[in-house]
Amino acid sequence: MMPALKVEHLAKTFPLKRPFFGPAPPGVRAVRPMSFQVETGETLGVVGESGCGKSTLARMLVGLLEPTEGMIEIEGKAIGSAGPAEFGKLIQYVFQDPQSSLNPRKTIRQVMEAPLKRLHGMTRPGRDKRIAEIFASVNLREEFLDRYPHEFSGGQAQRIGIARALAASPRIIILDEPVSALDVSVQAQVLNLLADLKSRFGLTYLFITHDLAVVEAVSERIVVLYFGSVVEIGRADRIFAAPRHPYTSLLAESAPVVGRSLTAPEQKGTELPDPLNPPPGCAFAGRCPRATDLCRTREPELKQMGEDQLAACHYPLEN
Amino acid sequence: MSAFFTLLFRNRLAALGAVVIMAILVLVLTIPLLPLRDPDVTATADRFMRPFAEGHLLGTDHLGRDLLSRLLHGTRLSLAVGIAAALIAAAIGSAIGIVAGYFGGRTDNIVMRGVDMLMAFPYILLALAIVAALGPGLMNALIAVAAVNVPFFARNIRGITVGLAGREFIDAARLAGMGHTRIILTELLPNVLPVIVIAMSTTVGWMILETAGLSFLGLGSQPPQADLGSMLGEARSAMISHPHTSIVPGLMIFLIVMSINLLGDGVRDALDPRLRSGALSRPRATTLVKRQGGVPLATDDLLAIQDLQTEFHVGRRNLRAVDGVSLAVKPGECLGVIGESGSGKSVTALSVMGLVASPPGVITGGAVRFQGEDLIGAPYETLRQKRGDRVAYIFQDPLSTLHPLYRVGQQLAEAIQSHDDMSNAEARARAIQLLNDVRIPNAERRAEDYPHEMSGGMRQRVGIAMALANEPDVIIADEPTTALDVTVQAQILSLLDDLRRERGLAIIFITHDFGVVAQLCDRVAVMYAGRIVEEGPTRAVLDAPAHPYTKRLIACVPELGGGRRELAAIPGLPPVLDDLPPGCAFAPRCNRAEESCRQGEIPLRGQTLRAVRCLFPERAL
Incomplete structure (x- = not known):
C-alpha cells in the first residue's frame, strides 16, 4: 500500500544574519535531515519538548515554510516547492491556539467559505450545502456561522478550526497541539471527535504534542524528536513501555503518573544544547547517563532495533 | 458603534472638540445659503474697516474685501485640502506599510529604507522642494503635504502589520488557498483599519497647519483665492496697524487645529483596545473589600x-x-x-x-x-x-x-x-x-x-x-x-x-x-x-472520588501506559459565572442529577478533611 505521506531527508536550516565582516555563520539547523512515512489511515504522533523542531517540521509539511533540502511525497506524488494553495487540497493544519487562528473580524461563515471558494471553486449553493454537512459532522450548530470568533469558548473555537481544515477535503491533517490550550473536560471531547472524523472520512493524522499520555491514547506509531532530529520511532503501545533511546525513557519517567512517587529522574543540567553552537556527536550526550566519548564525537544514525522500532543511539537500552 | 460614542464623549475635552469642529463644518457647508458677499470683490475705498462695521461683520482686508466671507470660504478650502491630504497620505502610507510588513525580508528592507530617507529630510524643506518642482498652486501644496506625511503612516502601519502577519489566522488563510492580494485586502486590512483611523485623526490638524504654512509662504493658494494661510500672509504687512486682519484667520486656525486634536485624542483613546478593556486604568494597591455579614472566628491553622x-x-x-x-x-x-x-x-x-x-x-x-x-x-x-x-x-x-x-x-x-x-x-x-x-x-x-x-x-x-x-x-x-x-x-x-x-x-x-x-x-x-x-486526602479523593464531577474529570485525563483508547469526556461546557443555575452548578452536565439538584443551596457535607457537595454522591463518605 502506498503511504499517505512520505518524507525523505527533509531538513530546514534558518540562515543567520551575515556579520559586517567575515563569512556568514552556518545557520541554525531547526530540523536535521529526517525521513519517515505515514500510512493511509494512520495517526502518527510526534512528541518532543519545546525547541525540538516539531513546529518547523509541521510548517514545512503544509508548505508554509520551504524546506532547505529533502522531499515531501503525498500519496506517491512528490510535491515540490508548490505554495500552500497547492498543498491545501491534500494536507491541512489545525492550530494550537484556536482563537488566534481565526480572524477576529470575520464571521465563521466567511472563514469556512474561503477554502471552498479558493481551493475547490464551489458555487454559493454548493458551499452552503457543504458547510452544513461539515458543521453537522463536528457537532456545531449552523446558527454559529454568523457569529464572530470572540463569541466562542476554546473548545468550540477548536471545533471551528477542525471544520475549516475539513472544508478543504484534505487527505492528511496536521494537528499541532490541538488540545493543549483546552480544559481537560473539553480536551477529551475534541480528541474523540478527531478519532470519529478520521474513521468517517478516511483521514490520516500527524499529531504533534508534548503530552505523552494524550499522544499514546490517539496514535498508532510515535516519533520522538530531540534537538531537530528523530531519536526514536516505534509503536505507540510499546515505545514508552520499552524505550530504546535514553531520551524516550527520560520522557516516560518524567510524566506525572498517579500512584508513582515523586523522584527527579535527572539531576544533571537540563539545558538543551545551544542551537547557535551545536555539539558534535549526539545532541543528548550532555544529559545522558550512558554517554561515552563515541557519543560526543559521532552522531548516531537511526537504526532498526527489534520489530518496527528504530532508535538513534550508540548504546540503546535493552528491554 | 454606540459604545464607541459613549466612550468618546465620556472624555469631556473630546466632546468639546467634536462640538466646535461640527459647528465649523456646518458653517462652511452652508456657505451657499448664507447671505455673504462675494469674497473676491475688491472695494479699495472700504479697506481696513474694523469688525462690526456696517455690512461687514468682521471688517474688511487691505483690498476692502469682506473678511467674514473670505474667512468662511478660506476655512472651507483649508479643511478640504487638509482632509484630502490626510486621506491621500493615509492611503499611500498604509499601502506601503502593509506591503512591507506582510512580505517582510528584502521587500521590507528596501521599502522602509526609502521611507527612512524621506523621513530624514526636514519636512518643510521637502514640501518646498516638491512645490518648487511642480510650481505653486493649491493642488501642488496638497501633493507636497500628503507626500511629507506618507512615512508617518507607512511606519505606523508596518509595525502593526508585522505583528499581525505572524498570527496563525494568516497562515490559515494561506492554507485556504488565498493569494497575497486577497490576504492583504480581506485578512489584514480590516484588522489595521482602526489604527489607520487613529493615525489619521491625530494628523489631520497637523496637515491643515502645514497647508496653511505653504499658503502663507505664497506657495499654496494663489490670489485672489482665499485660504487661511494666504489670508495670514496677506495680512502680515498690516499686522501692527490693523491687527484684526491677522487675528481673524489666526483664531480660526487655532480653533480648527485645537478641536481636531482634542477629538482625535478622544477617538484614539476610544478605539485603542487596551484602553477600552480598562488595562491602563491603574488598579489599587490591594483588592477592594466590601464585606457583608460577619467575620468567621480564628482557627489554629497557619x-x-x-x-x-x-x-x-x-x-x-x-x-x-x-x-x-x-x-x-x-x-x-x-x-x-x-x-x-x-x-x-x-x-x-x-x-x-x-x-x-x-x-x-x-x-x-x-x-x-x-x-x-x-x-x-x-x-x-x-x-x-x-x-x-x-x-x-x-x-x-x-x-x-x-x-x-x-x-x-x-x-x-x-x-x-x-x-x-x-x-x-x-x-x-x-x-x-x-x-x-x-x-x-x-x-x-x-x-x-x-x-x-x-x-x-x-x-x-x-x-x-x-x-x-x-x-x-x-x-x-x-x-x-x-x-x-x-x-x-x-x-x-x-x-x-x-x-x-x-x-x-x-x-x-x-x-x-x-x-x-x-x-x-x-x-x-x-x-x-x-x-x-469535594475535598479530602489526595489518595482518598483520587481512588474513590465521591462527587460525579471529580470522578468524571479524573476519567478525562489520559494516563501514560493506558494504550490506545476512546477517552471519556464530560458533555457540555462549564457555566457562565454571572448566570449560575440554582442548586448544583454541575447539574446540567451531570448524569446523576435529579430535580432536587436544581434547587436550593447544596452544602458541603462530610467529616473534617473529607467532604463533598452533592446530594447523590458516587459513594457515601
Whole structure:
C-alpha cells in the first residue's frame, strides 16, 4: 500500500544574519535531515519538548515554510516547492491556539467559505450545502456561522478550526497541539471527535504534542524528536513501555503518573544544547547517563532495533 | 458603534472638540445659503474697516474685501485640502506599510529604507522642494503635504502589520488557498483599519497647519483665492496697524487645529483596545473589600481561607468568581487545588494577599487568616509587609513576572532588601545562596543573567528562589509547571517537595493536573464554578472520588501506559459565572442529577478533611 505521506531527508536550516565582516555563520539547523512515512489511515504522533523542531517540521509539511533540502511525497506524488494553495487540497493544519487562528473580524461563515471558494471553486449553493454537512459532522450548530470568533469558548473555537481544515477535503491533517490550550473536560471531547472524523472520512493524522499520555491514547506509531532530529520511532503501545533511546525513557519517567512517587529522574543540567553552537556527536550526550566519548564525537544514525522500532543511539537500552 | 460614542464623549475635552469642529463644518457647508458677499470683490475705498462695521461683520482686508466671507470660504478650502491630504497620505502610507510588513525580508528592507530617507529630510524643506518642482498652486501644496506625511503612516502601519502577519489566522488563510492580494485586502486590512483611523485623526490638524504654512509662504493658494494661510500672509504687512486682519484667520486656525486634536485624542483613546478593556486604568494597591455579614472566628491553622467570596463587577454584570471557599494549611503541608479555567482557583489564591486587580475585583465576604490574624481589609502597609515575607507566590509564567531589564541576581537581592535591612554585598551573597538552593548550576555566573537568557525551567527556578527569598511560611504556587516541558516539570516538582520537607513550608498548589497533585500534595480540594465540590486526602479523593464531577474529570485525563483508547469526556461546557443555575452548578452536565439538584443551596457535607457537595454522591463518605 502506498503511504499517505512520505518524507525523505527533509531538513530546514534558518540562515543567520551575515556579520559586517567575515563569512556568514552556518545557520541554525531547526530540523536535521529526517525521513519517515505515514500510512493511509494512520495517526502518527510526534512528541518532543519545546525547541525540538516539531513546529518547523509541521510548517514545512503544509508548505508554509520551504524546506532547505529533502522531499515531501503525498500519496506517491512528490510535491515540490508548490505554495500552500497547492498543498491545501491534500494536507491541512489545525492550530494550537484556536482563537488566534481565526480572524477576529470575520464571521465563521466567511472563514469556512474561503477554502471552498479558493481551493475547490464551489458555487454559493454548493458551499452552503457543504458547510452544513461539515458543521453537522463536528457537532456545531449552523446558527454559529454568523457569529464572530470572540463569541466562542476554546473548545468550540477548536471545533471551528477542525471544520475549516475539513472544508478543504484534505487527505492528511496536521494537528499541532490541538488540545493543549483546552480544559481537560473539553480536551477529551475534541480528541474523540478527531478519532470519529478520521474513521468517517478516511483521514490520516500527524499529531504533534508534548503530552505523552494524550499522544499514546490517539496514535498508532510515535516519533520522538530531540534537538531537530528523530531519536526514536516505534509503536505507540510499546515505545514508552520499552524505550530504546535514553531520551524516550527520560520522557516516560518524567510524566506525572498517579500512584508513582515523586523522584527527579535527572539531576544533571537540563539545558538543551545551544542551537547557535551545536555539539558534535549526539545532541543528548550532555544529559545522558550512558554517554561515552563515541557519543560526543559521532552522531548516531537511526537504526532498526527489534520489530518496527528504530532508535538513534550508540548504546540503546535493552528491554 | 454606540459604545464607541459613549466612550468618546465620556472624555469631556473630546466632546468639546467634536462640538466646535461640527459647528465649523456646518458653517462652511452652508456657505451657499448664507447671505455673504462675494469674497473676491475688491472695494479699495472700504479697506481696513474694523469688525462690526456696517455690512461687514468682521471688517474688511487691505483690498476692502469682506473678511467674514473670505474667512468662511478660506476655512472651507483649508479643511478640504487638509482632509484630502490626510486621506491621500493615509492611503499611500498604509499601502506601503502593509506591503512591507506582510512580505517582510528584502521587500521590507528596501521599502522602509526609502521611507527612512524621506523621513530624514526636514519636512518643510521637502514640501518646498516638491512645490518648487511642480510650481505653486493649491493642488501642488496638497501633493507636497500628503507626500511629507506618507512615512508617518507607512511606519505606523508596518509595525502593526508585522505583528499581525505572524498570527496563525494568516497562515490559515494561506492554507485556504488565498493569494497575497486577497490576504492583504480581506485578512489584514480590516484588522489595521482602526489604527489607520487613529493615525489619521491625530494628523489631520497637523496637515491643515502645514497647508496653511505653504499658503502663507505664497506657495499654496494663489490670489485672489482665499485660504487661511494666504489670508495670514496677506495680512502680515498690516499686522501692527490693523491687527484684526491677522487675528481673524489666526483664531480660526487655532480653533480648527485645537478641536481636531482634542477629538482625535478622544477617538484614539476610544478605539485603542487596551484602553477600552480598562488595562491602563491603574488598579489599587490591594483588592477592594466590601464585606457583608460577619467575620468567621480564628482557627489554629497557619493559613486559613474562610468562606471567602470574591466578585468581579464588570459594568452591570456581577461575576461570582469565588463563592464561599474555605481552605486551610498547616506547616509542612501541601494542599492541592484542582479546577478548570473559570473555576475560581487562581482568584482564590490571589485574594489571600489582596492581589486581585481592583477594579473590577471586590472581596465581598469571608476572611483570610494568617496565624489567626485577618488579612482581608488589613491596611496596605500590613499586607505589603506580609507579601513575599510570610506568604509568597509562584506564578505560571516566570518570564512575565521577572523584570526583563534587570539581572536575576539584582532582582533577588531587591526582594531580600525590601524586607530585610542588609548591605548590597550581603544581599548578593544571599541571592547566590538562594540560586544554589534551587539547584541552579553555576549560581554565581547565572546571577548575572537577564531573564531572557535563561531557559523556561531555569526561570521558574528563579521564580521559586524569589518566593523563598524571605523564608516565607506559606507558598502559593499557581500552575507553576504548566508552561514547562515534562522533564523540567519533574525536576521543579521534586524541588518543591524537598523544600517543604526541609523547611516545613506550607504549599498551596493550584493546578489542573491530577498526576501532579497525586505526586506532590497531601490533601486536595476540587473546585467548580467558584465553589469547592469535594475535598479530602489526595489518595482518598483520587481512588474513590465521591462527587460525579471529580470522578468524571479524573476519567478525562489520559494516563501514560493506558494504550490506545476512546477517552471519556464530560458533555457540555462549564457555566457562565454571572448566570449560575440554582442548586448544583454541575447539574446540567451531570448524569446523576435529579430535580432536587436544581434547587436550593447544596452544602458541603462530610467529616473534617473529607467532604463533598452533592446530594447523590458516587459513594457515601
